[in-house]
Amino acid sequence: MTTPRDLPRIDDLIGEAASLVARFGRAAATEALREAVERSRAAVLAGQTVDVDSATLIEQAATLLDARRPGALQRVINATGVVVHTNLGRAPLSVQALEALTQAASVTDLEYDLPTGRRGSRGARLDPLVAEACGAEDGMAVNNAAGALVLVLAALASGRGVLVSRGELVEIGGSFRLPDIMAASGARLVEVGTTNRTRAADYAQAADEHGDIALALKVHPSNFSISGFTQSADVQELAATLGPRGIPVAHDVGSGLLHDSPQPWLLAEPSMRASLESGAGLAICSGDKLLGGPQAGLIAGSAPLVEACRLHPLARALRLDKLRIAALHATLEAHLAERYDDVPVWRMLRSNIADLQARADALALAIGSSARVSEGESVVGGGSAPGAVIASPVVRVACDHPDRVARTLRQGSPAIVARVDDGALWLDPRTVEPADDATLAQRVAEALLPMQDVTTTPAP
Numbered sequence: 424m425t426t427p428r429d430l431p432r433i434d435d436l437i438g439e440a441a442s443l444v445a446r447f448g449r450a451a452a453t454e455a456l457r458e459a460v461e462r463s464r465a466a467v468l469a470g471q472t473v474d475v476d477s478a479t480l481i482e483q484a485a486t487l488l489d490a491r492r493p494g495a496l497q498r499v500i501n502a503t504g505v506v507v508h509t510n511l512g513r514a515p516l517s518v519q520a521l522e523a524l525t526q527a528a529s530v531t532d533l534e535y536d537l538p539t540g541r542r543g544s545r546g547a548r549l550d551p552l553v554a555e556a557c558g559a560e561d562g563m564a565v566n567n568a569a570g571a572l573v574l575v576l577a578a579l580a581s582g583r584g585v586l587v588s589r590g591e592l593v594e595i596g597g598s599f600r601l602p603d604i605m606a607a608s609g610a611r612l613v614e615v616g617t618t619n620r621t622r623a624a625d626y627a628q629a630a631d632e633h634g635d636i637a638l639a640l641k642v643h644p645s646n647f648s649i650s651g652f653t654q655s656a657d658v659q660e661l662a663a664t665l666g667p668r669g670i671p672v673a674h675d676v677g678s679g680l681l682h683d684s685p686q687p688w689l690l691a692e693p694s695m696r697a698s699l700e701s702g703a704g705l706a707i708c709s710g711d712k713l714l715g716g717p718q719a720g721l722i723a724g725s726a727p728l729v730e731a732c733r734l735h736p737l738a739r740a741l742r743l744d745k746l747r748i749a750a751l752h753a754t755l756e757a758h759l760a761e762r763y764d765d766v767p768v769w770r771m772l773r774s775n776i777a778d779l780q781a782r783a784d785a786l787a788l789a790i791g792s793s794a795r796v797s798e799g800e801s802v803v804g805g806g807s808a809p810g811a812v813i814a815s816p817v818v819r820v821a822c823d824h825p826d827r828v829a830r831t832l833r834q835g836s837p838a839i840v841a842r843v844d845d846g847a848l849w850l851d852p853r854t855v856e857p858a859d860d861a862t863l864a865q866r867v868a869e870a871l872l873p874m875q876d877v878t879t880t881p882a883p
């Protein structure tokens with residue numbers, strides 16, 4: 424019979440809990456051990472049989488601390504087929520971007536001119552690359568595209584009117600709503616047209632009626648599409664209509680596509696270059712969607728407009744740190760040198776079907792008889808190319824409890840995220856790094872084992 428006297432002393436426990444102390448610190452470890460001991464004492468006094476040995480109590484304290492202090496970000500193998508998966512951190516970085524950010528992580532010449540030994544400019548290294556990649560006179564980068572939008576509105580339209588089509592008053596996701604962004608920036612929203620149809624003439628009329636209009640903003644509806652009786656004014660028409668009135672067009676293109684792409688699943692995505700060539704004064708995009716870089720927001724366009732953004736106080740609040748400057752620089756260099764296969768997002772999107780087929784076959788073979796290769800579809804994701812799919816061979820794993828298998832896979836290390844659909848588990852090799860194929864196959868085979876034991880046990 425266990426009595427409270429059998430409980431170890433806190434000081435003795437601390438002495439044995441070196442790894443807990445190393446991980447969480449002495450104060451937190453002591454508190455958690457005390458809590459574990461108190462719980463056990465209460466259980467013992469209530470007449471329950473509990474283990475009160477040191478190892479059990481230390482484990483209980485570790486569980487308490489784990490629940491309270493969320494762990495670090497974990498590596499995940501993305502087998503979902505969603506190339507730019509926002510919940511999985513959007514674009515995986517290129518090897519070159521990783522090297523650049525590792526180098527910049529220690530001491531670096533971020534704002535220091537090495538030849539003269541004087542203070543240098545943080546943007547000097549990155550801004551010309553942004554401009555060149557977007558085919559613009561000038562460019563810059565800030566924290567993210569939402570930040571870029573706030574900065575553009577604050578710098579160019581604070582206290583003045585901004586024309587936006589009612590069909591583009593969108594919520595991008597994560598409660599990022601255009602009218603709220605507009606209000607936060609101090610610009611006044613002037614709604615134009617209707618939800619399904621807005622013509623260039625509607626913008627002209629609104630501009631003439633309202634007078635003090637600083638800007639027209641066009642927002643790419645990146646995460647939805649409306650079809651049917653619709654019409655919208657494109658950038659070219661807007662620029663032609665509003666240019667003579669002295670009103671520049673700012674275009675949030677969203678995805679970070681630099682050039683128009685002939686890929687059928689990207690036809691509906693506007694690009695930075697095409698937007699600027701069509702007459703946009705400024706174009707804005709994300710750094711970590713189709714650009715395939717770190718989180719960032721790019722602003723490119725006419726020199727005076729970009730300079731006005733650069734000089735606004737919010738530019739300082741939204742600036743990039745050295746790690747992301749390094750990673751974005753390397754990513755833009757890859758685009759400029761047309762080394763698309765160096766950028767994981769583009770390598771995945773452009774994967775050759777025969778290669779994917781071979782990898783899917785090998786995965787299915789390694790997983791076992793429950794796995795079959797079938798015709799499937801990958802998607803771009805990240806709120807890009809809504810509705811567009813890329814035909815892709817995928818592995819269908821038949822099992823009795825696909826949700827359980829999927830959970831087991833998510834909880835291992837590295838975590839594996841797969842799709843569950845139609846009573847099966849689906850693995851899309853397109854979004855998996857080929858170097859992870861063997862791990863993926865082995866882990867899936869292992870996760871199926873206990874399930875098979877359950878299902879193959881003969882009924883009594």
Ligand SMILES: *Cc1c(COP(=O)(O)O)cnc(C)c1O
Nearest residue numbers: 567568569643645676677678709
């Ligand atoms: C994704 C997206 C944004 C937000 O970009 P972040 O970089 O996540 O801030 C803004 N506008 C459009 C059109 C988008 O697609």
